[in-house]
Amino acid sequence: MTLAARRVRYVLKRLLQAVPVVLAIVVVNFFLLQLAEGDAVDVLAGEAGSATPEYMAQLREKFGLDQPLVVQLAVYVKNMLMLDLGYSFRHDMPVAQLVLDRLVPTLLLMVCTILVAVGLGIVLGLLAASGLNTWRDNLISVFALVSYATPLFWVGLMMIVVFSLNLGWFPTSGMENVAMFHEGWDRVKDIAHHLVMPVITLSLFYLALYTRLMRASMLEQAGMDYVTTARAKGLTERRIVFVHILRNALLPVLTMAGVQIGALIGGSVIVESVFAWPGLGMLAFEALFARDLNLLLGIFLLSALLVVAINLVIDLLYSFLDPRIEVG
Amino acid sequence: MLARIVTAATFLLSLASTPLLAQQAGGTLVLIAQPEPPTLASYLSTSGPIGLVAPKIYNGLLDYDLDLNPIGELARDHQISDDGLTVTFQLEEGVLWHDGEPFTSEDVRFTIMEVLKQFHPRGPSSFREVSSIDTPDPLTAVFNLERPAPYMIRALSAYESPMVPKHLLEGKDIREADLASNPVGTGPFRFVEWKKGQYIRLDRNEDYWKEGYPLLDRIVARVIPDASTRTAAMENGEVHYGAFGAIPNVDVVRLREDESIGVTTDGYAMINPMALLEFDTTRPPFDSEAVRQAVSLVVDRQFLIDNIWFGYGKPATSALSSNYEPLGLYVATDNYPATPNVEAAVALLDEAGLAADADGVRASAVLDLIPYGEEWRRAGEYMKQALGDVGIELELRYEDVPTWLKRVYTDYDFAINMNYFYQLPDPVIGVHRHYSSDQIRQGTPFVNASRYSNPELDELLVAGSITEDEQERAGIYERVQGILAEDLPVVNLFEMQFLTVYNEKLKDHTVTATGPYSSFDRAYLEE
Numbered sequence: 085m086t087l088a089a090r091r092v093r094y095v096l097k098r099l100l101q102a103v104p105v106v107l108a109i110v111v112v113n114f115f116l117l118q119l120a121e122g123d124a125v126d127v128l129a130g131e132a133g134s135a136t137p138e139y140m141a142q143l144r145e146k147f148g149l150d151q152p153l154v155v156q157l158a159v160y161v162k163n164m165l166m167l168d169l170g171y172s173f174r175h176d177m178p179v180a181q182l183v184l185d186r187l188v189p190t191l192l193l194m195v196c197t198i199l200v201a202v203g204l205g206i207v208l209g210l211l212a213a214s215g216l217n218t219w220r221d222n223l224i225s226v227f228a229l230v231s232y233a234t235p236l237f238w239v240g241l242m243m244i245v246v247f248s249l250n251l252g253w254f255p256t257s258g259m260e261n262v263a264m265f266h267e268g269w270d271r272v273k274d275i276a277h278h279l280v281m282p283v284i285t286l287s288l289f290y291l292a293l294y295t296r297l298m299r300a301s302m303l304e305q306a307g308m309d310y311v312t313t314a315r316a317k318g319l320t321e322r323r324i325v326f327v328h329i330l331r332n333a334l335l336p337v338l339t340m341a342g343v344q345i346g347a348l349i350g351g352s353v354i355v356e357s358v359f360a361w362p363g364l365g366m367l368a369f370e371a372l373f374a375r376d377l378n379l380l381l382g383i384f385l386l387s388a389l390l391v392v393a394i395n396l397v398i399d400l401l402y403s404f405l406d407p408r409i410e411v412g
Numbered sequence: 413m414l415a416r417i418v419t420a421a422t423f424l425l426s427l428a429s430t431p432l433l434a435q436q437a438g439g440t441l442v443l444i445a446q447p448e449p450p451t452l453a454s455y456l457s458t459s460g461p462i463g464l465v466a467p468k469i470y471n472g473l474l475d476y477d478l479d480l481n482p483i484g485e486l487a488r489d490h491q492i493s494d495d496g497l498t499v500t501f502q503l504e505e506g507v508l509w510h511d512g513e514p515f516t517s518e519d520v521r522f523t524i525m526e527v528l529k530q531f532h533p534r535g536p537s538s539f540r541e542v543s544s545i546d547t548p549d550p551l552t553a554v555f556n557l558e559r560p561a562p563y564m565i566r567a568l569s570a571y572e573s574p575m576v577p578k579h580l581l582e583g584k585d586i587r588e589a590d591l592a593s594n595p596v597g598t599g600p601f602r603f604v605e606w607k608k609g610q611y612i613r614l615d616r617n618e619d620y621w622k623e624g625y626p627l628l629d630r631i632v633a634r635v636i637p638d639a640s641t642r643t644a645a646m647e648n649g650e651v652h653y654g655a656f657g658a659i660p661n662v663d664v665v666r667l668r669e670d671e672s673i674g675v676t677t678d679g680y681a682m683i684n685p686m687a688l689l690e691f692d693t694t695r696p697p698f699d700s701e702a703v704r705q706a707v708s709l710v711v712d713r714q715f716l717i718d719n720i721w722f723g724y725g726k727p728a729t730s731a732l733s734s735n736y737e738p739l740g741l742y743v744a745t746d747n748y749p750a751t752p753n754v755e756a757a758v759a760l761l762d763e764a765g766l767a768a769d770a771d772g773v774r775a776s777a778v779l780d781l782i783p784y785g786e787e788w789r790r791a792g793e794y795m796k797q798a799l800g801d802v803g804i805e806l807e808l809r810y811e812d813v814p815t816w817l818k819r820v821y822t823d824y825d826f827a828i829n830m831n832y833f834y835q836l837p838d839p840v841i842g843v844h845r846h847y848s849s850d851q852i853r854q855g856t857p858f859v860n861a862s863r864y865s866n867p868e869l870d871e872l873l874v875a876g877s878i879t880e881d882e883q884e885r886a887g888i889y890e891r892v893q894g895i896l897a898e899d900l901p902v903v904n905l906f907e908m909q910f911l912t913v914y915n916e917k918l919k920d921h922t923v924t925a926t927g928p929y930s931s932f933d934r935a936y937l938e939e
Contacts, residue, residue, distance in 0.1 A: 122814030130817045130857045131450060132457035132533045137855040139531075174450050175608065176593055185608060237638075244644045256644045262611045262632045263440040360636040362609035370447075375814050 091403070095396065102392040109388040110164065110381060114157050117377055123149055124174060124375045147173050160381065169385070170378035172371075179382035183364065189259055190363040192275070193355070194348050196283045201290035202341050206334070208291070209298020214325065216303070224295060232292035240285040240358035247281060254281050257360035282359040286352060290344060297340055301333040308332075331405055338405070342398035346391035349383075437627045439937035441918065443653040444642055445612065445633035452603070452612075453592035454574045455527050458534060460656060463571045463929045465612055465633050469510075470574035470597035473501055473520070474565070476925040480681060480738050480837070482565060483924070485931075486515070486575055486598065487553075496560030496880040503551045507621040509577050510602045516550035522578035524555075531586055534841055538567040541878075560880040563838035569682065570599065571929035572837075600626035600933035609635060620933065627936035639663075646673065652915040652937070655679070655928030659913040661722040661787070667913060674916050677724065677909040679927015684733040684835035684842065685908040687716075687725075687791075690820075692827050693862045693901050697775035697804070702764035704900040705747055707828075709757040710798050713906050714750045720790045724911060728904035731896035732843060732889065733835045735907070740886040741839060745897035748904065757802055766803070774803035777827035780820060781810045792830060821857045832908060833858065839889065840877045846902055848873050864901030 125143045129135035144150045148159065163170055169179040212224040231239075248256040255261065259278050266274045305311065306329060314324050344351075353365035364383055371379040402409045445461050454466035473487040482490070487501035507515040524545055528535030541561040546554040557564075567573055577596055581589055595603045598621065601614035612633040616626055634651060636642045643663040645651040647670070659667065668675045689707065691698040698704055717725035726734065727750035736742040766774040781792040789810055796806045806828075811819070820826045836842030845851045849870050851860040869892065876888045896902075912928060914921060921935045922928075 120815070121811075122816075122818035124814075126814045126817045126822070126857070128450070128457075130813060131459040135533060135856060136536075137853060140855060176451055177608075182608065241640050241644075244641060249644055249647055252648075256648050256650055257636055257638075257641045258634065258650075259610060262613070262634055263442055263630075265613075357637045358641055360610075360634070360638070360641060362607070362635075366609065366637060373812050373814070374450075 091400065095400070098396050098399075102389075102396075105392060106385065106388045107161070110161065110385055111157065113381060113384045114160065114377075115153075117380060118153060120372075120375065122375060124377065125149065127374045128174065143173075160378075164385065169382040172376055172379045174371075174374050174376045175379070179379050182367065182379060183382055183386060186362055186364050186367050189361060190349065190352070190365070192279060193282060193286065193352060193361060193363055194345070196279060197287045197290065197348065197352075198341065198345060200283055201287035202294055202337070204287070205291050205294025206298050206337065208295040209302060209337075210325075210330070212295065212299040213302035213306070221299075225299075228292040228295045231288040234288075236285060236289055236354045237358050239288060240281070240355055243281050243285055244358070254278075257358075259362055282355050282361050285359070286355045293340065293344075294337055297337050298333060301336050302329060305329045305333045334405060335402065338398055338401060342394050345394045346387070349387050349390070435627055435920075435934075435936050436938060437936065438629050440630040440632060441628050441653065441932070441935065441937060442632045442634055442651050443655075444645075444651055444658040445635055446642065446654075446656075446658045447637075448609065448635040449612075451592040452595045452606075453589075454571065455523070455576050456531055456587065456592065458532075458572075464655065465614070466574060466595065466597075467570035467599070467926070467929050467931055468601040468614055468631055469595045469599045469603055470570050470576065471507075471599050471931065472568050472570035472573055472575065474568040475930065476566070476569060476682060476837070478678065478681075478923075478925055480566075480925055482568075485570065486520075487568075490565075492565070496562070497557045499555040499557070499565070501553045501555075503553065504621055505551060507598050508619050509579075509598055510596045510617060511577075511580075513577065513579055514550075515575070515577075515598050517547035517553040518550070519575055519578045520553040521545040521547050522582065523576050524573070527576055527581065527586055528573055532573075534567070534572070534836075537845075538564055538573070538841055559878045561877070562880050562885065563840040563877065566682075566837035567841060569926050569929065570931060571926060572682075600931050601628075601631055611635065622933060626931075626933040628932065631932065643667070646913060646915070649915060652918045653912070653921060653928075654914070655912040656910050657785075659911070660785075661724060661911065664724075664911055664913060665722050672916050674914050676912050676914070676922060679912055679922040679925070679930075680910045681735050681925045681927075682837040682929075683910070684735050684837075685832050685910060686728060686733055686835055687830075687832045687905040687908050688728075689795075689903045689905065690826075690829040690831055690846075690862050691901060691903070692824065693864050695827065697766060697777065698827060700764045700766075701899060702760045703766065703775075704903060705898075706757040706760040706764070706802065707799065707804070708747050708900055708903040709749060709753045709760070710802055711795070711903070711905060712752045712798060713748075716791055716794060717906055720787050720794065721908070724909040726907040726909065728906050730893045731847075731902070731904060732839055732893055733907050735835075736839065739838070740882055741889045743890045743893055745893050747897045747900065752798070754802065761802060761804075768803045772803050773805050776805040776807070778809050779806045780816060780826045780829045781808060782829075782831045783810055783813055783816050788830060795830070817857050821859070821861050822855045824854065824861065824863070826861075829861070840873075844873050844877070847896065862901040864899065866895065866899060869895050869899075 124147060125140050129140055148156060172179050172182055175182055208224050212221045215221050244256050247254045255278055260274050311324060314328055349364055352363055353369050356363040356366040368380060368383045445464050447461055449461035449465060452462060452466050454462050471486045473485060474482045475485045477483050486504055488504050489502045491500050503517060509515055524539055529539045541557040541559050542555050543558050544556045580591055580596055600617050600620045602617050604613045604615045606612045614631045616629050620626060636645060639660050642654060643659050646654060646659055664675055667673045691704055693699055713727035729744040729748045730742060732742045734742050761774055768774050779792055779795055781788045792808045796808060799806050820829050833846060834842050845859045847860060847864060847869060849865040852863050853859050872888055872892050876885060879885045917938050919936055919938055921932060923934055924930045
């Protein structure tokens, strides 16, 4: 079987394996959420200012909350398998639409954060490792330590104070300027302008990890036999570092990135809150306090699918990077 | 000579027809809607954030000036019959819904009888006496009452009782109607779009029935979850208006020094928020009147106001807010000292038979705190210290909203609950629900969870709701406050003062008693 065919078969096998995994995640989450006291009707009644017991009973019936748990779960799983994510009674919108509306801002934030964090992390790690124990290395290591240790919300708020309030270079929050309603290319530039600070804040934390990891990984590889061989063969330092060591050193970084991308939806709640960025993290956070179970389960499902997909992609990438790693 | 008169007359005429230069048309107002409203159905929910946006889209029959006197909105005039059983409204001419249909008295009848009386949280009690509404012509609506309802005339603002379009709701399930997410009203601003999690956009209604208004081009309600970011956005001029404590008090103290930013406590007289402690009167130690009185005497109300709310608030002096003074219904009573009287409290506790044990502890209980912000946690910490000094040991409990609501109002699993209630424009609407026996409704939030039941008080409350004569009503409520000052199932702490923080460029935003919940048709942005 050719390599390509093997890969395709591997992907299909993994996708099939994903189905019971995702199902199990949804079931576990469903029961976990039941542990929280109070339900969506309590929240709606509290917000409305008051409600009669009859009205609340009616609402519970409409939401299906008066059914036994197993029935509720069965209904949800059945709908899920037909790709119907349900209805958010609180927002008065289908869950799929709510999630889709927030998907683009979330992806924007996530993709840019990953690119900056991983990209810059690799570069900095490389610089640090190649100038081992010089001032360059020490500077980068201290920077990594500080950005890892500093709380995200503080960094975000400080950036707002310095760059928005004092210098006026960036807007404080939001995804676009709501008073202007730009169109077309202007809108793209406006969103990019708003994207800068959230991305820098979120990526600073992850950047530190990748820098340290890359640095350690490079140093580990530099001590291996094949490097000595390459040097003996007379290859240039540049070629050794960029063609040979780099490819091997990237593997741990890739693993880490794969694991963290999955966590990025939840981890971005703080940044989304501080910068009023309309992402899925904030949606899930608010849905929890509103006991909007349909919405929460929808977001968990999406998150689970994302993690499964990312893991698959990373595993495939391995086989590209390192031919010794076989798939299938 | 004639030429001079003509010139003078022409000059004067031209002056009269030029709009006042002070009021400038145009501009986009950005206000904060925190938290994000769940829907825009103000006819189904009195949720605060809905009230910040919906009254710009919908109108009410009346509005109220800063002295709480009714002024006309959709009803340009009204008369109450001598016996109080008939209220007639004459409606404005030429009012159109945002979809172009004309507004008539049929819409009024439909709104009150089919929508508010059936589905609104307060509608069934505000309009309880309305048995029918006649519509002799499209511009007249006549309310027929079973008994007089002096409080009803105060419940007709755009926030409390918005007029909704019969032609879009008739025959539909009111609770499911699309109107909740795509509102159509008669107000100065039309709904344009709602990007969930980001903003709600309202554009100027070009066909608004009030000539020359509104002045603003657009209103955008922005959603910003983090309090510090809201403050930064206000400082930066990205946001022009934040009400109901959108900017935390601690930042207000700093912002009010800034010349470009103004702060006001006006505009909340129809809300009357009261911070209070609710007791479970069915279980020890708070089943004893003396113990509850002792708690009221020990709390340092002024300390709470000065240190946790940064000076914004007024100590409570009665079961009713002093904002009812213009109505003549408020009277100051005993047992609500602004500063503590510890000896009297200790004496009361001794009298109640709560002796201190070896560690000085007389009783212990859990204090539940309303989970609406950090100030309440601080207030809880203060209560723990204050009551600890007289031997009542408190454990603090701070949960999220649904858990808290279920625990207190459904499970009745609480001893003391720190909370705040809106007393609203009339005690019948906002206060009776806390003390009346028929308001002991398990499972319903924000009613009589203390399970306090006093037949004498119940009779007085009923009398207070059907008495038209102002003097007589004042007498009734004086007795009500006297009884409640002794029984104290709920200890009022202080009258809260919500703050509106605004950019000084924004003018005429708080010109009526409804403040943030008003239509903003006269508001404008100065350049």
